[in-house]
Amino acid sequence: MRKVLFILLVFSFCSYSASGQIDSLRKKIRQLVNPVKADIGVAVKILESNDTLTVNGSRHYPMQSVFKFPLAMAMLHEVDAGKFTLDQRIGLTQEDFFPTHSPLMKRYPEGNAEVTLKEMLYETVYLSDNVGCDVMFRLLGGPQKVETYIHSLGVTDIAIRYNEREMHSDWNIPFKNWSTPFAMLQLLEVFAEDKKLSPASYDFLWNTMAASPTGPRRLRSGIPNEIVLVHKTGTGGRNEQGVVGAINDAGIILLPDGRKLAIVVFATNSLEPDEQIESVAAAIARTAFEFYSEIKK
DSSP: OHHHHHHHHHHHHHHHHHHHHHHHHHHHHHHHHTTSSSEEEEEEEETTSSOEEEESTTSOEEOGGGGHHHHHHHHHHHHHTTSOOTTOEEEEOGGGOOSSOOHHHHHSTTOOEEEEHHHHHHHHHHSOOHHHHHHHHHHHTSHHHHHHHHHHTTOOSBOOOOOHHHHHHOTTGGGGSEEOHHHHHHHHHIIIIIOOSOHHHHHHHHHHHHHOOOOTTTGGGGSOTTSOEEEEEEEEEEOTTOOEEEEEEEEEEEOTTSOEEEEEEEEESBOSOHHHHHHHHHHHHHHHHHHHHHSOO
16 A cells, blocks of 8 residues: 555556646746737647647737648648649649749749649658649649648648638738647647648658748757758738738757657747747757756657
8 A cells, every 4th residue: 555655656656747848838938928919829739748838829810931831731631632643743834833932933934834742742741842832732632621631630620711822912811821830730749740741741741841941040959960850831921011920830859868749830910020039939949959968858
């Protein structure tokens, strides 16, 4: 009886200790978020554990280009199913072009070009190409087809209803492509841990997101250069009042001991300079990285 009681006391102490540590990290993150005049949502989790930390984790935030991560998962799912191949050539025409950020449009300014699906997918994820994004939405049957696929994975607090061209047309439309921080954390976990994609597709998306240079002052800025960050950023412009639509970053940090630290930072509705909001994302990444680096497996 005494042995059982001792074991229960030790288990209770360990659970309380772990809970106390998470509460300590949550407090630190709130101290970083609260002074900033912005709506900021955060979700953090070591994917090998059950402990999840959120701040405003159930609010709806506009994803902006973060939605290219679920788009890429949906496209690679179709590749795995044999409906497309990465070597398949996809036509680009002038009708696909619109005033936007697009390395593909710059590379093929005259249109009437064919690019492989692999190149289109790479540019869409790696450099957030908006033209490639919309072409892939069309190939898949529209944004809601991607939403249906993501919901089928058990991640339901995500809405994908409009493509990039439509989001460019009206300030309010990007807010209808939303995710909660917790849902995006779930999707990162499904991608990294449940391995819904084939090994080849998984490696392609993992390596492309790890190589992406976007958002250098966000999560990337908060961790050492040699540490792997697999992520997708999203950025919204400002309206006539100077309110920013979104400054987002969502990804997985590979800790030195091999564990995967998933972090989502969404920010919207702020008059603060971009640099200030980005510095908060960097500070959150730094705080979480240092916190979990000290807590071993």
